[in-house]
Amino acid sequence: MYNLFERWLVFPAPPVNSADWNPPNLPFEDVYFTGEDGVRLHGWFIAHPQPKAIVLYCHGNGEHVAQLADRLRILNQRIGVTVFAWDYRGYGRSEGIPHEENVLSDARAAQLCLAKCANVRPEEIVLLGRSLGGAVTVALASEFPVRGLVLDRTFSRLTDAASHLFPWLPVRWIMRNRFTSVEKIRQYHGPLLQTHGTADEVVPFKMGRELFDASPSKQKQFIEVPNGNHSGPLPEDCYDALIKFLDELPPAG
Secondary structure: OHHHHHHHHHOOOOOHHHOOOOOOOOOOEEEEEEOOOOOEEEEEEEOOOOOOOEEEEEOOOOOOHHHOHHHHHHHHHHHOOEEEEEOOOOOOOOOOOOOHHHHHHHHHHHHHHHHHHHOOOHHHEEEEEEOHHHHHHHHHHHHOOOOEEEEEOOOOOHHHHHHHHOOOOOHHHHOOOOOOHHHHHHHOOOOEEEEEEOOOOOOOHHHHHHHHHHOOOOOEEEEEEOOOOOOOOOOHHHHHHHHHHHHOOOOOO
16 A cells, blocks of 8 residues: 555656657657666657757656656757657656655666767766756766756655655655655766755755755865745746756866
8 A cells, every 4th residue: 555655655656648748849759768677668868950068858856758848848949959859668658666766776767868869978968967866866866977957946855745745654764765865966977957945845955055055076066045945947047047057167188
């Protein structure tokens, strides 16, 4: 019974038909790839003719790629990047049942898939993760070289966020999905840009700050969004900061 509750809590995949799978003014390519165990996964690849970066986008736990059209359009057309957004198992057109271990393994498969699509080395890719996707990207960056890491409203540990949302449940003791980002980020020393709103009702501001403070990076920036919540649009200065961050990234090693 609890396993079903935890899956609903951590991976509440929205219905596939909850968004437009053919959004206007977004020339994407459907890409299918496989996880380490052969499960079929799906994502959208949006190329840019002269990209300032190649970005792997990992979404939040309550959305799939077809719900990201506006965000992907901004990244591709305004920020000027080639971007690949992929769906976790059981999300969108990806098959399987998600849990922490296979989602993290699939993130590496997505990185390798993007490298092949964009004809670059995996270490040339910038990771961008929102909410749960931030934990996915932190874990990936802690194990494999990447060019940069961008985090949008993510948590220190999944159990911290779950405890905040469900304070009456002993989630710290019984959850199997942990996503201990605050420990894993200590293994990443590359450039970091992190954004968090002071009024985030899902992931309190202090959790984002704790994660940032744990980072050993010597090239890191934290953007505090006054009165910013968890799901609303980011202010213009966050996009300006992202452009500057990407422009100042050192060449991939």
